Amino acid sequence: MTDSQPVSAAGTAIIPEPGTWTIDSMHSFVTFTVEHFTIAIARGIASGPTGTITIESDLPSSSVRASVDAATLTTANALRDEKIHGPDVLDVAQFPTIDFSSRTLREISPGHYELDGDLTIHGITRPTTLDLSLRGVVTDTWNKTRLGLSATAQIRRSDFGVLKFGHVPLAAGGFMVPDAVRVALEVEATRDEDAQPQPA
Numbered sequence: 001m002t003d004s005q006p007v008s009a010a011g012t013a014i015i016p017e018p019g020t021w022t023i024d025s026m027h028s029f030v031t032f033t034v035e036h037f038t039i040a041i042a043r044g045i046a047s048g049p050t051g052t053i054t055i056e057s058d059l060p061s062s063s064v065r066a067s068v069d070a071a072t073l074t075t076a077n078a079l080r081d082e083k084i085h086g087p088d089v090l091d092v093a094q095f096p097t098i099d100f101s102s103r104t105l106r107e108i109s110p111g112h113y114e115l116d117g118d119l120t121i122h123g124i125t126r127p128t129t130l131d132l133s134l135r136g137v138v139t140d141t142w143n144k145t146r147l148g149l150s151a152t153a154q155i156r157r158s159d160f161g162v163l164k165f166g167h168v169p170l171a172a173g174g175f176m177v178p179d180a181v182r183v184a185l186e187v188e189a190t191r192d193e194d195a196q197p198q199p200a
Helices: 078-085
Strands: 019-023 029-036 040-047 050-055 063-069 097-109 112-121 124-139 145-156 180-191
Touching: 112 145
Parallel strands: none
Antiparallel strands: 019 050, 019 180, 029 040, 029 180, 050 063, 063 097, 097 112, 112 124, 124 145, 145 180
16 A cells, blocks of 8 residues: 555545545646646646546446536636637637546556546547546535545647647757647545535
C-alpha cells in the first residue's frame, strides 16, 4: 500500500459504497497543460463538469459518464480563449460539450486504477485511458457522503481534429504548441441516497 492511499483508522483501504454518485460541479475541475515554444507551460481550466459515477459491488464493473461545457474552458486570456472556442479549435457553437464514457476499470494498486473509456472532443470520439486515484470518502457537514477522485491523461490534439492552432515548427526543433496535451481532473461526488436539503 502506498503512502498516498487513503485508509481508515483501522488501516484498511477506503472503498466507496455501491450506488450512484453525482459529480459535484461546484467543487470539480478539469485542467490542462501544454508546452509553449518548448520552454514554458501554458495552462487552462474548465469548471463545472457534470455526470454520474456508478459504484458496483464488484468494483471493476463500476462506470462513469461525464461532460464538460466547452465554453467554460479558459486560459485567463480573452484573445486566446476566443481562438480556442472558435471554429479553428473546439468550435463550441457546433460542439458544446466534451464528453467521457467509461468502459473498463482496472486496479493497478490499492486505490490506484486505470479507467478506459471513450472521449469525445470536437465531435470526434477516441479511446482514452485515465490514470485514476481514490482520494477518500467522508461525511460532510450536511451528512452527505462525499467521494474524492483525481485523474490524469495525456491526449493528442491531432486525434480530435484540433491540431491546427499553434502547431508551427520551430527552427531549433519542436513546435510552438505541440500535439500532446496533459489533462488533470479533480472530482468530488456525492452519494445520491444521502441527498438532503441544505440550509439556505
